[in-house]
Amino acid sequence: MLLRTSFVMLFAWAPMALAAAPQPMTALTHVRVIDGTGRPPLEDATVVIEGNHILAVQPKGAAVPAAAQVVDLHGDTVMPGLINAHGHLALIADGQNSATSYTAENVLAELRQYESYGVTAMLSLGLNRDLLYQIRQQQRQGKVDGATAFTADRGIGVPDAAPPLPAAPDQLYRPATAGEARAAVDEMAKRHPDIVKIWVDSLGGTKPEMPPEIYRAVIEEAHKHHLRVAAHIYYLADAKTLVNDGVDVLAHSVRDKPVDQELIDAMKRRGVWYLPTFTVDESFYIYAEHPGFMQIDFFKDAIPPELLTMLSSDAYSQKVDHDPKTPDHKAAFAMDQKNLKALYDAGVLVGFGTDSGAMPTRIPGFSEHRELEDMVQAGLSPMQAIVCATRSNAALLGIEATRGTLRPGKRADLIVLAANPLDDITNTRSIVTIFHDGRTVAPRVPVVMAK
Ligand SMILES: [Zn+2]
Numbered sequence: 001m002l003l004r005t006s007f008v009m010l011f012a013w014a015p016m017a018l019a020a021a022p023q024p025m026t027a028l029t030h031v032r033v034i035d036g037t038g039r040p041p042l043e044d045a046t047v048v049i050e051g052n053h054i055l056a057v058q059p060k061g062a063a064v065p066a067a068a069q070v071v072d073l074h075g076d077t078v079m080p081g082l083i084n085a086h087g088h089l090a091l092i093a094d095g096q097n098s099a100t101s102y103t104a105e106n107v108l109a110e111l112r113q114y115e116s117y118g119v120t121a122m123l124s125l126g127l128n129r130d131l132l133y134q135i136r137q138q139q140r141q142g143k144v145d146g147a148t149a150f151t152a153d154r155g156i157g158v159p160d161a162a163p164p165l166p167a168a169p170d171q172l173y174r175p176a177t178a179g180e181a182r183a184a185v186d187e188m189a190k191r192h193p194d195i196v197k198i199w200v201d202s203l204g205g206t207k208p209e210m211p212p213e214i215y216r217a218v219i220e221e222a223h224k225h226h227l228r229v230a231a232h233i234y235y236l237a238d239a240k241t242l243v244n245d246g247v248d249v250l251a252h253s254v255r256d257k258p259v260d261q262e263l264i265d266a267m268k269r270r271g272v273w274y275l276p277t278f279t280v281d282e283s284f285y286i287y288a289e290h291p292g293f294m295q296i297d298f299f300k301d302a303i304p305p306e307l308l309t310m311l312s313s314d315a316y317s318q319k320v321d322h323d324p325k326t327p328d329h330k331a332a333f334a335m336d337q338k339n340l341k342a343l344y345d346a347g348v349l350v351g352f353g354t355d356s357g358a359m360p361t362r363i364p365g366f367s368e369h370r371e372l373e374d375m376v377q378a379g380l381s382p383m384q385a386i387v388c389a390t391r392s393n394a395a396l397l398g399i400e401a402t403r404g405t406l407r408p409g410k411r412a413d414l415i416v417l418a419a420n421p422l423d424d425i426t427n428t429r430s431i432v433t434i435f436h437d438g439r440t441v442a443p444r445v446p447v448v449m450a451k
Helices: 003-011 104-116 132-138 178-189 212-224 237-243 263-270 278-282 306-311 314-322 325-348 366-377 382-397 425-429
Strands: 025-033 042-050 054-058 067-072 077-080 082-087 117-123 146-150 194-199 229-232 412-417 431-435 440-443
Touching: 025 278, 054 237, 077 382, 082 366, 104 117, 104 132, 104 431, 117 382, 194 212, 212 229, 212 325, 212 440, 237 263, 263 325, 278 325, 278 366, 306 314, 325 366, 366 382, 382 425, 412 425
Parallel strands: 025 067, 025 077, 082 117, 117 146, 194 229
Antiparallel strands: 025 042, 042 054, 077 412, 412 431, 431 440
């Protein structure tokens, strides 16, 4: 058996060094194209990449440009790179959440991990230090690799409340009044974040919840700056008031009750996005069940060996089994499934998020593929789940002009897969290679050549 690393070696060009020279052109021939728009795949097609963008997607039989270097992919599938609209960066060091882990080195390591799993763009939804702006800028200049980062700046909670994570003083605002909340938004607006994040959750009644006068002030002030607001939520009642008060994105699933017509109507009327995050609820108990994915390298290579040992241990399974909250997490997951299906079928805007990077058990790169599987188990088709994670999320982030679909003129952000994810969504894990901004990226776990 051969590993497909030779493919990566062949096309590891350096686009920055060639800025003034003619752009290299590559034709990926004999591919199935899932273009991210939701239309049926093109079979036996050709994708032509020029420099950092897609030049053409050609049907079977069309003439390949003479200048292109031809790579025959023998029936492999290409799809857009995944876009995660709810992740976090550098919140963990040595397998634990830490208030000192947010360093440029850790940010870059996680961005590279996402990229090597085919997640070519991610929104770090809060708890960011200002150094992420420098990294975002360096990426825009082509000086730094890794998944393309978007940032929600620090994020806004209230004192002694959610998020229940350790954070340095320059990682989070905790305003006590509406005036302080407005000042926080004004301060972060000067740094030009991609979105504003708030946490509205009593954490099961254990903490004070952000009062409406605070989040109304945040939403109003953010909108003045032409910034949208994404809210961490858990409860249906909070989702409804936030939507009616102008929030733009519900950044987690509604998990306490079934969504109702009132919420559906309000979300549709106001164009509010919904980000299911199955990964969050599942991360509390799934590893204790020793699911099959824990045996595959695609999972094992994504986490530190000590964490793998811990999650695989009987002691961990027993701890989860005896945790009185475990049934609640399982019930939340089941509600999440029901609510995603109801909202999607009703025509609410649905994006894609995981909350990966927030805790050690929410794993950058792996979790995005698992989340797709969870969405399909909730009743979406593989094509619908893929569109949520590509075109829809590009629209949510306001980057649909350049990303999210495999159309001429878009960035060449795509994943080459050895097997068809429309047959089985877990085939998104069969990554042969990744293109990001036209640059080839070696997959973290190269698929074994089976053909
Ligand atoms: Zn989060």
